[in-house]
Amino acid sequence: MQRQGTDSAHADNVFHCRLDFADSKPTFADIEKVLGYPPGRATAPVLAASQELLRGTERIWSIEGGYVVYSSISLDNGHHSLDVQGLSFDLGQVVAGQLTGAEAIAVFVCTAGRGVEEFSRRQMSSGDPVTGFIADALGSLVVENAMDRVQALLAAAMEVRGLRITERYSPGYCGWRVEEQKQLFRLLPPDFCGVRLTDSALMQPLKSVSGIIGLGRSVTRRPYTCRLCDLEDCLYRRLKSETGAADGAPTI
Amino acid sequence: MSEILDKLGECVEAGKVNAKAPFPPHLKGQPGADELCREALAAGVPPEDILNKALIPAMGRIGEKFSRGDAFVPEMLLAARAMSAAMVHMRPFFTSGQVKRKGIVVIGTVTGDLHDIGKNLVAMMIEGAGFEVVDLGVDVKIEKLLAALDKHPGAILGLSALLTTTMANMEKMVASVKQRHPDKVILIGGAPVTREFCEKIGASHYASDPQGAVEYLAKLVA
Numbered sequence: 001m002q003r004q005g006t007d008s009a010h011a012d013n014v015f016h017c018r019l020d021f022a023d024s025k026p027t028f029a030d031i032e033k034v035l036g037y038p039p040g041r042a043t044a045p046v047l048a049a050s051q052e053l054l055r056g057t058e059r060i061w062s063i064e065g066g067y068v069v070y071s072s073i074s075l076d077n078g079h080h081s082l083d084v085q086g087l088s089f090d091l092g093q094v095v096a097g098q099l100t101g102a103e104a105i106a107v108f109v110c111t112a113g114r115g116v117e118e119f120s121r122r123q124m125s126s127g128d129p130v131t132g133f134i135a136d137a138l139g140s141l142v143v144e145n146a147m148d149r150v151q152a153l154l155a156a157a158m159e160v161r162g163l164r165i166t167e168r169y170s171p172g173y174c175g176w177r178v179e180e181q182k183q184l185f186r187l188l189p190p191d192f193c194g195v196r197l198t199d200s201a202l203m204q205p206l207k208s209v210s211g212i213i214g215l216g217r218s219v220t221r222r223p224y225t226c227r228l229c230d231l232e233d234c235l236y237r238r239l240k241s242e243t244g245a246a247d248g249a250p251t252i
Numbered sequence: 253m254s255e256i257l258d259k260l261g262e263c264v265e266a267g268k269v270n271a272k273a274p275f276p277p278h279l280k281g282q283p284g285a286d287e288l289c290r291e292a293l294a295a296g297v298p299p300e301d302i303l304n305k306a307l308i309p310a311m312g313r314i315g316e317k318f319s320r321g322d323a324f325v326p327e328m329l330l331a332a333r334a335m336s337a338a339m340v341h342m343r344p345f346f347t348s349g350q351v352k353r354k355g356i357v358v359i360g361t362v363t364g365d366l367h368d369i370g371k372n373l374v375a376m377m378i379e380g381a382g383f384e385v386v387d388l389g390v391d392v393k394i395e396k397l398l399a400a401l402d403k404h405p406g407a408i409l410g411l412s413a414l415l416t417t418t419m420a421n422m423e424k425m426v427a428s429v430k431q432r433h434p435d436k437v438i439l440i441g442g443a444p445v446t447r448e449f450c451e452k453i454g455a456s457h458y459a460s461d462p463q464g465a466v467e468y469l470a471k472l473v474a
Contacts, residue, residue, distance in 0.1 A: 036324045045267065045275045046326045124372055127336070129329040136369045178416050200364035200417045 014189065016066035017153070019146050021058050024112075026141040028054070034137045049131045053138055062113025063142065064193040065150035067106040069215065075102055082212075087183050092175030098166055098222055102214030106154055107187045108168065110147040111195050111208035112139045139207035147209050154213060163215045167224060170211035171201070174224070184210060256297065257306040260288040260338065264310035267330025269337045275330075289338035299345040303382065307335055307342075311380035315463045325373060328462065332376035339379075346384075353384045354473045357439075358400045359410035360388035362425055365418035370442060374410060377462040381470060383408075394428050401433060408469065411455075413442040423453040430454060437472065439465055 031050045032042040042050070074083040080096035082089040084105065091099070099105075116139035123132030147168065155165045172178035181201040188210075195208045203210060262268075263285040266276045270284040283291070292302050314331040317323035345351040357378050361371050368390045375385045386407065388400055401407060409429060413422045422440060429436050438455040441464075450458035459465035 035326060041324075043275075043327060044277070045330060048275075049326075121368070124369075127333065129333060129372065129376060130326050133326060133329055133369060133373070172416065198364065198366075200415060200421070202364065202366060202415060202418070204366070206366060 014066065014068050015153070015157070016064065016193065017150065019063040019065065019149060021061040021063065021142070023149060024061075024063055024142045024146040025054060026138065026145055030141050031134065031138060034141055035134065045130060046134065049134050050138075053131065053135055057116075057119070057135075057138075060113075060115035060119045061142065062115055062194070063111070063146045064113070065108070065110035065146050066193055067108040067150065067154055067213070068188055068192075069104060069106050070187065071104040073102065073105055075099055075214075085187060087186060089180055089183060090177070091169075092177070094174045095169045095176045098169065098174075099212075099214035099219070101216045101218040101220070102166065103216040104163070104214075106165070106213045106215060107184060107210075108147065108150060108154075108213060109188060109193045109195050109208065109210045110143055110150055111193050111203075111205050112143040112146065113194070113207070114205040116142070117206050143207045143209055151213065158215055163217060164219050165221060166214035166219045167221050168209075168211050168213045170209060181210065184212070256288060256292045256295065257301065259283075260285060260292060260302065260306040261310040261313075263288055264307055264331055264334045264338065265313050267327065267334050269334045284337065285334040286337040286340070289341045293341055299342055299351045302338070303342060303351055307338055308380070308382045311335055311377070311466075315377070315381075315466055318461075318463045325462075328377060329373065332380045335380045336376075354382040355469070356384045356386060356404045356407040357410055357469065358386045358388065358397070358404055358407045359412075360392035360397065361390040361412045361414070362418050363391060363393055363421040365413055365415060365421070366390045367412070367414035367442075370414065371410075371412040374412070374441065374459075374462045374465050377466050378410070378469060381466045383469060392425075394425055397425060398428065398432060401429065401436065405433075408437045408439060408472070410439045410441075410465065412440070413445060416444050419444055419449065426453045426455050439468060441465065 028050055029039065032039065035042065035046065070084050075096065077096050077100055080091050080093050082091055116135060120132045120135040120139065123135060151168060158165055169176060171181040171184060178201050181197060185197045195210065196204050198204060263279065266279060268276065268279050268284040270286040271282065273284050274280055289302060293299065311331060314323055314328055318328055342351065346353065359371060359375050361368055375387050379385045386400055386404060388396060401409065411422055411425060413419045426438055429438065439457050439459060440450055440455045441459045445458060447458045457468045459468055
């Protein structure tokens, strides 16, 4: 992993790193789960294609992640709003509640790169839709795993300052409107981690995540509250809730 | 004749493309959908029987397994792939008109949205159910969509959106299509799309998964 930490004129600090596939590689059990199988039920062709992808795709990944910390924020739990750098976010009740006590925020981005979506598309169009489909799911898992690493690095950096972190929250999930992603990207340096946003608030590369993490002396890293979310078919809800680690945790 | 159709159906359901395919283990080394379809045609089996008594029922069985939770998306894709291998040999009969498809489905991901996996899955399953699919790709502009519908006036339309922001584009596209083709059957889907949204924008049906789309289309043409 390569790290870069720099000061920035518009934020307290900026952190960026590149990660190897080995650092973010999911297990076959995770792939099986994200494809919808109960444990141990994936069939032999799926197992074979997954193993091949886990073994032989190092070159398609270009994994980058990072965050920008803003120490001057105003969080209004009553109105579910967050003001940062003159921008006002309507976080919704769930996200605002989870950030209670935040004195600062980290705005994050992480991507698995463009290679995996191109690989998946090639497989789909060249007559191997199973490999294409599994590669797509693998891309989602890799970017989540990579973001777990970035989040752990943030936690360690904040601990030095006596601050704790919340879970991560993304526009489009937990009641936070996806349209607010456009504002969120204004808090990041241009092309940060190579991720751009389209007019439809779609991140490119597609296998990317973005969002915010609350920082403060009294914040708590509470479980996600998928029960309150409208996205019943969310793949990540299923993935996280079945791990028992949290009550669902989408950031993509 | 029945035996070869049964074997062909078994291969499609199991996703065995050809003799080289190592899966499923109990069919290892045996002919797959590719060889069996060729053999059936060479033996004089009518192509419409191959389609209606072997290929489509096999896809129907894998779809039913999916609905029951006994099969998952990869199994459906494997079956669709095996079906495609057989369909290569059927193509001349579609072209000549000897064998007719159940209908045409024009499909695409709405303007501003680049997600194609879900749309591709639905396209494969619809094709496997006996429909001709005209796939317009992703980020489909309304002009391109209307041109395709003008070219295929009897076609059913399938639209996919993966973001709440592009759902707004779906609403606009459905309105434009309805203005030009008031009776157009429009099937919609995608992660944030709901039955309520479908009713709100005046689309005909919301399918939560590829099998839901296939079942709806099968009822339409029954």
